[in-house]
Every structure is written in C-alpha cells, then in structure tokens.
Amino acid sequence: MNDEIEVYVRFSETDMLGHVNNTSYFLYFEEARTKFFKKVHPNRDSSFGFILASIKCDFLKQAYGDESLKISTNISKIGTKSFHMQHILVNNQDEKIAQASAVIVCFNYEEQQSVAIPAQLRENLEAWLASKVRCSKEGNNASRNDSSTSWRSD
Amino acid sequence: MNDEIEVYVRFSETDMLGHVNNTSYFLYFEEARTKFFKKVHPNRDSSFGFILASIKCDFLKQAYGDESLKISTNISKIGTKSFHMQHILVNNQDEKIAQASAVIVCFNYEEQQSVAIPAQLRENLEAWLASKVRCSKEGNNASRNDSSTSWRSD
Amino acid sequence: MNDEIEVYVRFSETDMLGHVNNTSYFLYFEEARTKFFKKVHPNRDSSFGFILASIKCDFLKQAYGDESLKISTNISKIGTKSFHMQHILVNNQDEKIAQASAVIVCFNYEEQQSVAIPAQLRENLEAWLASKVRCSKEGNNASRNDSSTSWRSD
Amino acid sequence: MNDEIEVYVRFSETDMLGHVNNTSYFLYFEEARTKFFKKVHPNRDSSFGFILASIKCDFLKQAYGDESLKISTNISKIGTKSFHMQHILVNNQDEKIAQASAVIVCFNYEEQQSVAIPAQLRENLEAWLASKVRCSKEGNNASRNDSSTSWRSD
Numbered sequence: 001m002n003d004e005i006e007v008y009v010r011f012s013e014t015d016m017l018g019h020v021n022n023t024s025y026f027l028y029f030e031e032a033r034t035k036f037f038k039k040v041h042p043n044r045d046s047s048f049g050f051i052l053a054s055i056k057c058d059f060l061k062q063a064y065g066d067e068s069l070k071i072s073t074n075i076s077k078i079g080t081k082s083f084h085m086q087h088i089l090v091n092n093q094d095e096k097i098a099q100a101s102a103v104i105v106c107f108n109y110e111e112q113q114s115v116a117i118p119a120q121l122r123e124n125l126e127a128w129l130a131s132k133v134r135c136s137k138e139g140n141n142a143s144r145n146d147s148s149t150s151w152r153s154d
Numbered sequence: 155m156n157d158e159i160e161v162y163v164r165f166s167e168t169d170m171l172g173h174v175n176n177t178s179y180f181l182y183f184e185e186a187r188t189k190f191f192k193k194v195h196p197n198r199d200s201s202f203g204f205i206l207a208s209i210k211c212d213f214l215k216q217a218y219g220d221e222s223l224k225i226s227t228n229i230s231k232i233g234t235k236s237f238h239m240q241h242i243l244v245n246n247q248d249e250k251i252a253q254a255s256a257v258i259v260c261f262n263y264e265e266q267q268s269v270a271i272p273a274q275l276r277e278n279l280e281a282w283l284a285s286k287v288r289c290s291k292e293g294n295n296a297s298r299n300d301s302s303t304s305w306r307s308d
Numbered sequence: 309m310n311d312e313i314e315v316y317v318r319f320s321e322t323d324m325l326g327h328v329n330n331t332s333y334f335l336y337f338e339e340a341r342t343k344f345f346k347k348v349h350p351n352r353d354s355s356f357g358f359i360l361a362s363i364k365c366d367f368l369k370q371a372y373g374d375e376s377l378k379i380s381t382n383i384s385k386i387g388t389k390s391f392h393m394q395h396i397l398v399n400n401q402d403e404k405i406a407q408a409s410a411v412i413v414c415f416n417y418e419e420q421q422s423v424a425i426p427a428q429l430r431e432n433l434e435a436w437l438a439s440k441v442r443c444s445k446e447g448n449n450a451s452r453n454d455s456s457t458s459w460r461s462d
Numbered sequence: 463m464n465d466e467i468e469v470y471v472r473f474s475e476t477d478m479l480g481h482v483n484n485t486s487y488f489l490y491f492e493e494a495r496t497k498f499f500k501k502v503h504p505n506r507d508s509s510f511g512f513i514l515a516s517i518k519c520d521f522l523k524q525a526y527g528d529e530s531l532k533i534s535t536n537i538s539k540i541g542t543k544s545f546h547m548q549h550i551l552v553n554n555q556d557e558k559i560a561q562a563s564a565v566i567v568c569f570n571y572e573e574q575q576s577v578a579i580p581a582q583l584r585e586n587l588e589a590w591l592a593s594k595v596r597c598s599k600e601g602n603n604a605s606r607n608d609s610s611t612s613w614r615s616d
Contacts, residue, residue: 008339010335010339010342011338011342011478011483012335012477012483012485012486014478015473015474015476015477015527016480016526017478018478019478021184022180022184023177023474026177026180027177030175030176030318031318034318038374051213051305052176052213053212053305054213055176055211056209056210056211057209057210058207059205065342065477066342066346079307081306105305107305114304151205151207152207152235152236153233153235153236154233154234154235162493164492164493165329165492165496166323166329166332166488166489168323169320169373170322170323170324170325170326170372171324172324175319176320177320180474181474184474185472188472188473188528192528218324219323220496330492330514330517331485331488334484335485338484357479359521361521361613361614362519362520363519364519365517367514367516387615389614389615413614415613420612421613422612422613422614458575459513459515459569459575460515460567460576461515461541461543461565462543
C-alpha cells in the first residue's frame with residue numbers, strides 16, 4: 001500500500017537550467033509527509049510533533065515546469081521513537097524522477113524530548129510497512145527505468 | 155581548508171513551528187555550492203555543468219528567523235566523474251545546526267552524459283580534500299556539541 | 309466567468325507568525341496565471357511570452373497551513389499590447405484572503421520588444437472580460453466581508 | 463537618507479526563462495523590511511507587529527542568477543496607524559530592476575487590532591521620510607534609465 005499525492009510544478013519551482021530546481025523537490029516531499037501524517041495520526045495532541053531528523057534525495061531524471069508529478073510514500077522501518085519514510089517521485093510517463101528517504105522522530109514539545117511512537121500511530125504505520133513487499137517490487141521496476149539516467153556517480 | 159559563507163535567515167524561510175523550515179536549508183546549501191564551484195572551476199565551458207545527483211541532510215538543532223548562519227564546505231571524496239561535498243551549518247553560538255553531504259557529477263550538456271572531472275578542477279578539488287584532516291577534527295568537536303540534540307532516531 | 313483553481317497551502321509556505329507568509333501568495337497567483345494563459349493562448353509560438361510588468365496584492369485576512377484556497381481570475385482591462393488580470397483568493401469559509409491585480413505585457417523574445425495582443429488571444433481575453441459584471445458584483449460581496457479585516461491603513 | 467541592503471541572487475530564485483522569477487523579488491523586499499524595522503523600532507514589545515497590508519511591484523528589467531542586487535528603502539508617507547515604504551532594486555550596473563511600494567499597518571496582536579504608530583517609531587520614520595527629497599532625485603535618474611525597459615504596458 002502506497003500513499004499517493006499529485007503535485008503541480010510551478011514556474012517558480014524551475015530554475016535557469018530549464019528544469020525543476022533541486023530545492024523544489026523538498027517542497028513536494030514535505031507536502032507528501034504532511035498529508036501522510038494526517039492519515040496515520042489524525043487526532044494528535046498539540047504537544048506532539050513529527051520532527052524531520054534527516055532526509056536524503058537521489059535525483060534521477062529532470063522534471064519540468066507545468067508537469068504533474070506523483071509522489072508515493074510508504075514506511076520502510078519502524079523503531080522505538082522514530083520511523084523511516086520513503087518517497088518516490090514519478091512523472092506522467094511513469095519515469096522515476098527522484099527517490100527520497102526520511103527519518104522522522106516523535107517529539108514532545110512540552111518536554112522537549114523524543115518520545116515513543118504512540119500505540120495507535122504504530123499500528124497505522126505498520127499497515128503501510130506491510131506494503132513493503134509490493135513496494136520493493138515496484139522499486140525493482142523503477143530501478144530498471146533508472147538505467148536511463150545519464151548522470152551516475154562513481 | 156574550509157570554504158565558508160554566511161547566510162541571513164529570512165522571515166519567509168521560517169515556518170509556523172517558529173523555526174527555519176527544513177526546505178530552507180537546501181537553499182543555503184545550494185548557495186554554498188554555487189559559490190564554491192565558482193572558486194574551484196572559474197572559467198567553465200557553457201557545455202559543462204555540475205549535476206547534483208544526491209544530497210542528504212541531518213537536522214541537528216533548530217535555527218531561527220533573523221539569524222546569521224555560517225556554512226563551511228569541503229570535499230570528502232573524489233571519484234572519476236563525480237565528487238562528494240560536505241556542508242556544516244552553524245549558528246552564531248557555534249552550535250552545529252545541520253550537516254549535509256552531496257554527490258556532484260560532472261556533466262556535458264551537449265553530449266548529455268557524465269564526463270571525467272577536468273584536470274584543473276581535480277587539482278583544485280584536491281586542495282579542499284587535503285583539508286579533510288582539520289575538518290574531521292572539527293567534525294569531532296561538532297559531534298560533541300550534537301549530544302545536546304534533543305531528537306535522536308533509533 | 310471566472311477561471312478558478314485550488315491550491316493547497318504547504319507547511320513551507322507559512323512563517324513563524326503562524327500564518328501564510330506574504331511571499332507565498334505570489335506563488336499562488338503565478339500558478340493561476342500560468343494555467344489561465346494555457347487556456348486563453350494554448351498554442352503559442354516559442355518566441356511569444358507574457359511578461360509580468362506589475363503586480364499589486366492587498367492582504368485582507370490571514371491564511372494558514374494545510375488550508376485549501378481558491379483563486380479566481382478574470383480580466384479587468386485590455387489594452388493594445390497589455391492587459392490587466394485580477395485574482396481573488398478565498399478560503400474554505402469563503403472569506404476573501406487577498407486580492408491582486410497584475411499587468412501583463414505581450415512580448416516577442418526574438419525581437420526583444422512588446423507586441424500587440426494576437427487576435428485570437430484578444431478574442432479569448434474578451435470572453436473573460438465580459439465576466440466583469442458578475443465579478444464586480446462578487447467584488448461587492450467580498451468587500452462587505454472585508455469589513456472584518458482587523459488591519460486597515462489610513 | 464536611504465536604507466540599503468545587498469542580496470545575492472540564488473540559483474533557486476531564477477526560473478526556466480533564465481532570469482529571476484517574479485516571486486523572488488518579494489523575498490528581497492521582505493528582507494529589506496525586516497532589517498529596516500529592526501533599525502527604526504529596535505526594542506519592540508512582543509505584542510506589537512508590523513502587518514503588510516499591501517505591496518505593489520513594478521518589474522522594470524530582468525535580473526539574473528549569481529548577481530548581487532542592492533535594495534534601497536525609504537518612507538514615502540506616514541499616516542496615523544500605517545505608513546508607506548518604497549523599495550528600489552538596482553543591479554551592479556546601477557540599472558533599476560524593480561520598484562515597490564508597501565503599506566504597513568501597526569498592529570497589536572493581543573488586542574487583535576491596528577494601533578497608532580508609537581511615538582518613538584514615528585520620530586524614526588520621519589527621519590527616513592526627510593530623505594524623500596534626495597530619493598525623488600534619485601528616482602528621476604532611475605526613471606531615465608527606465609526608458610530602456612523593453613516592455614511597457616498601455
């Protein structure tokens with residue numbers, strides 16, 4: 001099971017190289033996270049927060065202004081106080097544009113410290129983790145498409 | 155040897171949690187990269203470009219509107235066609251706010267493929283790589299400061 | 309007749325005052341313009357462009373993160389080489405958040421100068437101008453709602 | 463007397479037309495306002511705020527990535543509860559890129575209503591208003607440069 005949202009690429013999100021600027025991808029991932037959090041933890045206490053501890057993005061293909069992109073999100077790991085999310089960004093031709101993984105820490109703002117993942121949230125996250133099988137299969141497909149990426153680090 | 159720039163945190167770069175939004179950090183890292191590239195590869199051919207293949211950011215402490223932040227940049231690895239950059243973001247109290255590592259691929263836009271790092275650029279990058287010793291020492295200091303980060307993933 | 313789009317307010321578009329930052333409104337207006345231009349001038353020559361010569365925004369009420377906002381756009385004036393657009397931004401409670409007016413100039417990039425509005429485009433713009441009657445009525449309604457704006461210049 | 467700041471144009475602030483995106487100018491004006499407010503009202507009460515009621519920007523020339531731009535700010539009008547600011551944005555060749563005027567309302571967040579300009583602030587603002595003479599002279603010079611703007615509305 002993947003959570004999927006669609007984003008429209010604004011003109012302001014492109015840059016002088018004619019493509020979507022690298023910083024814009026993080027706007028899309030944030031929107032995906034916000035909407036995902038509302039689903040898996042709908043009635044949260046105001047003292048509870050999700051802190052982004054880390055995010056990594058691999059840029060695989062260029063995206064362009066006025067495109068509609070799809071972001072699918074799932075959970076790849078659940079710890080005691082934190083969990084890992086994965087985002088895959090694809091364009092309308094189903095080409096994988098970017099993939100990201102983020103580490104989220106459950107935080108209590110009143111106590112100013114990280115806290116254990118609440119029971120109901122954990123249960124909800126596990127439902128998205130279960131999706132891992134289907135996702136990694138998708139991941140394989142996507143990886144094959146990656147072979148067309150023309151930049152590759154060594 | 156570290157390349158250092160200073161950035162001013164704009165009001166627009168904060169969010170409703172009262173701190174600098176996660177997406178804003180990537181604006182700062184991009185500014186650091188742009189200015190670094192001008193130093194290490196000043197007279198580049200218009201067909202030559204630096205492609206950001208990947209970037210990872212660890213968020214360690216909050217930053218706030220109207221602050222001045224310092225970003226120090228150095229090179230952690232040099233491959234055949236790509237190299238790795240590291241950024242460390244500190245505030246005025248010398249607290250480490252975030253650290254990032256980025257993979258940069260040398261790209262020829264005319265041929266639309268990655269190319270070997272040009273000789274002069276490689277030589278320049280190596281000067282910043284030599285700085286690694288001092289940097290990792292700084293990294294240790296910074297790591298000690300990190301112990302005060304109140305969120306930590308597991 | 310109004311052209312209407314819906315935008316989702318991203319977390320990154322808010323600021324430390326807890327509301328949508330003033331600069332974010334211009335992102336929304338740009339998206340409205342881009343989509344409007346595709347409708348009224350769908351098959352445009354690559355040498356032809358719409359230049360934003362001027363934009364004015366009145367901020368009437370605060371908007372917040374995670375809201376869905378509606379932007380309605382119409383044409384208020386058509387000149388020889390330029391035309392005026394109006395945007396009204398409302399929230400889900402139908403409160404007017406902001407209104408903007410923009411001056412757009414038709415521009416030929418090859419000749420690097422402004423050009424007369426192409427005939428077909430002019431005809432299309434006039435269809436949206438005709439909407440003026442209904443719009444100004446809406447405008448009046450909206451103005452009544454404005455009386456609740458708690459800041460007012462003198 | 464003009465308040466002047468310098469901003470660096472980030473790559474992310476450009477767009478696929480190869481120039482600075484229209485939305486980026488408002489980032490620069492906001493930075494200019496923030497810094498100006500700190501000067502003219504340094505020790506403000508947390509309940510006191512400056513609300514941007516309106517802003518208008520005329521785009522006169524293109525600006526480009528990696529440029530350094532100067533923004534000069536002064537006060538053009540002082541009312542009872544609000545005042546008007548003017549920003550002029552110039553590039554390194556002293557060409558006027560854009561000019562903006564903003565209406566600022568003094569606001570009390572606790573009472574949630576606009577309030578009279580505090581006495582000390584008013585005095586400070588008047589010092590910048592006095593600068594009007596020199597500024598409008600500069601304005602004339604700048605206007606002459608404007609004659610080279612290749613888009614002009616009608």
